[in-house]
Amino acid sequence: MFEKTLAELAQGLNAGDYSSVELTQAYLDRIHKEDSRYNSFISVTAEQALEQAKAADALRSAGNAGPFTGLPIAHKDIFCTDGVRTSCGSKMLDNFIAPYNATVVEKFNAAGAVSLGKTNMDEFAMGSSNENSFYGPVRNPWNTDCVPGGSSGGSAAAVAARLTPAATGTDTGGSIRQPAALCGITGIKPTYGRVSRYGMIAYASSLDQGGPMARSAEDAAMMLNVMAGFDPKDSTSLEHAVPDYCADLNQPLKGLKIGLPKEFFCAELNPAIAASVQAAVKEFEALGATTQEISLPNTHLAVPAYYIIAPSEASSNLSRFDGVRYGHRCADPIDLEDMYKRSRGEGFGSEVKRRIMVGTYALSEGFYDAYYKKAQQIRRLIRQDFIDALQQIDVIMGPTTPHPAFKLGEKTSNPIDMYMEDIFTLSLNLAGLPGMSIPCGNTAGLPIGLQIIGNYFAEAKLLNVAHQFQQATDWHLQQPADLFPATHNTTEAS
């Protein structure tokens, strides 16, 4: 049961092999037994999950089940869930019970999905290793000495460890794709504005985008069918028709034009990753695709531009956490200033403070033109690079990350080293383009991610390309060696 995809589980539910309550209970038990090894969940909502499962089973027996009815998933703890703690990985919100559902959560609820709980994450989605969580680091199921990536590290690890069939994530600079790559799962960051941001706690509003994290492209397509669409509550969501993302998965790839940006195959790239990506490209050629080298000349400016824009927006977005209305308030403040300083000083972790300070500085009078305005100009150049490139080709491919999963603590002392892990992912957020990561190899027992980038609203194309690769290869089916220790082995594991 734990090795099945969402699509397979849906078949099992329809065939009556198991009920949603049984499926949900099995996953809850597995989380209960195994998550101490990974720390991928912040909150497990067993009671609500079983209620949702019961309701889903009732719908199914009444003949009213949809494609997602009764399927368990988990939500990154950045999505507000009514009546459930929504911490965003921060001490600041450790006591915050959201009084409403994020649009994404609402949509999954309406589709009949079961939420197992809330997954761990870097505090306020700031990080690339999930070491910045108030609830402790998440461990990579492939090697528990390694990080799972971040910021959606809990979602990635939970899917990789088969603690949930799928999970939601968010991606501001690579936070879906990088942990997907490091944990050997499939993740897609949709076009900016494709998935509503309402109820998704903001890190950098112009870059944040929610998306699916799952075991296969087909599962990601099923999830995106639920998640995508215009939301009147989010002014930046787009009124663009939502296709059935499952409809074109089986289109053949003959004639697909793939661009390989020379800037992505740089000196910093781990040779094993380079080799795996090249091998994957060969596989696509075998499926009928053609390849050509392209150039994205401003790629080297993406990290500096991102680390101005994202912290600037964050410095303002996180001002609301002031201890006045909700969240952490320091004990016995002597006056207003003391309350602000200590509440925020105690509530935020060091990476969040670092980015608030960087952003505050970049927006300061006298520095605005040199930093924020300049970064926005660079952002337009980066966007133009992609638009130009995508006129001649269908998709861009390259590595998702320059390195495989690194050891816990390895990069925590040097923020710049950590930031460089996102060099291939964050230019897409600056451009607003969709991108996904799928497993395409491994090195020293750690998975490798292939990044596929498409034009605006080309999610269906990306999912089709990924699905065809997954039909021809089995990288996405590989899983960590000791997922089911003998003592824990259950009969469901087939």
Add this chain to the structure above:
Amino acid sequence: MQWEAVIGLEIHAQLATKSKIFSGASTAFGAEPNTQACAVDLALPGTLPVFNAEALRMAVMFGLAIDAEIGYRSVFDRKNYFYPDLPKGYQTSQLFHPIVGLGHIDIELANGAHKRIGVTRAHLEEDAGKSLHDQFPGMTGIDLNRAGTPLLEIVSEPDMRSAEEAVAYVKKIHAIVTTLGICDGNMSEGSFRCDCNVSIRPKGQQEFGTRTETKNINSFRFIEKAIKGEIERQIDLIEEGGRVIQATRLYDADKDETRSMRSKEEANDYRYFPCPDLLPIIIDTEYVEAIRATLPELPDARHARFMEQYGLSDYDAGVISAYRDTADYFETTARVAEDAKLAANWVMGELSKFLNGNNIEICNSPVAADILGQLLARIKDGTLNGNAAKQVFEALWNGETDVDQVIETKGLKQVTDSGAIETMVDEVIAAATPQVEQYRAAEPDKRGKMLGFFMGKVMQASKGTANPGQVNKLLKVKLDALCD
């Protein structure tokens, strides 16, 4: 030395939208604290703003009314600062690309001359909540009902040179926004408030002096007093060898003085940047022209028409046209009464006295405009004299609605029968021997003034219904006959 004041004003007009500028919560005034603040107003994590298009329409109306450049692409910016009644830690405003650009209005000065005052810009922004410092000992209460109420901040050029000019400008802006129906203009509830930037310079000098900003003044009278006081304070300061420090000041109406709130050194760096949660507002000429077609007659045009059409004096026309509700009321009354001057006198006189005395807005007047018109028609046709009309008005104010019935029941129909009047006059003269003797003893040119006593007695005897003209004439004839 001859000093000249330089004054620029920032007016915050609350726009009369039903819901807030970025959320669906109600903007109604006076509800229980925090009952009109939704998740967005409380700035709960994850919430996002959605712009209320009604606020845009109102801002564009104002822009057209002051002949301003309209911002076809306007952008919301975030003004970042911490304050407990500012839930997001930033105010969403428009710094770089406001919805309304350079425009102007004309004000009339005491000497009758007109002066043009530039309006630099008007931009949309959200109001903050309120901090309540006196209800919870040792703590501060926060009421976020007002948070997110749409404001139009109207910024003038530093074109005014006296407190009187400033007040004339504020009154004119007030008349425009209330006539447009985009602001209720209620200053005591804070719907319309004013920040005054004041500096002084030696007369003839081009360069501006250092200015102070006095915040949130909420009556015309306080604006005048605060500016006058601030000009005097600055002159005294400089003449005593001091210098003006750029600062934000507060006007204390109880003490009638301004005091420093914070200096420039303590001022925030607001770190403005474009709000990434809101898209730029793009409008086209079609949208703007459709709004232009809906503009009501503006105060200046109405003022001119009232002089032209009704023959009102410049002053009366100005007062009546300053509020749309007053102007509308007047026009209805004048039409029903078929006498505009009589209507103007009553609207500005008796009606105004009752409204002010009971603190009632003209739109809520217990005496409707057409009813007052019917009453005035009875003066015009001679049924009522002025005195009796006031008695009828009082009855109408207290709930009566049928003018003729009130006249009938109270027996207030004017007595014009000369026989009846003559009888009353004779009785009064016969009963007032000492006064008649005084009248006779007086110089002929002093006698006119002494008629008042006899008039009063006759009117009293007729319960106010005798025709005053006839009484006056007859008294004069009869008394003068006694003098020969």
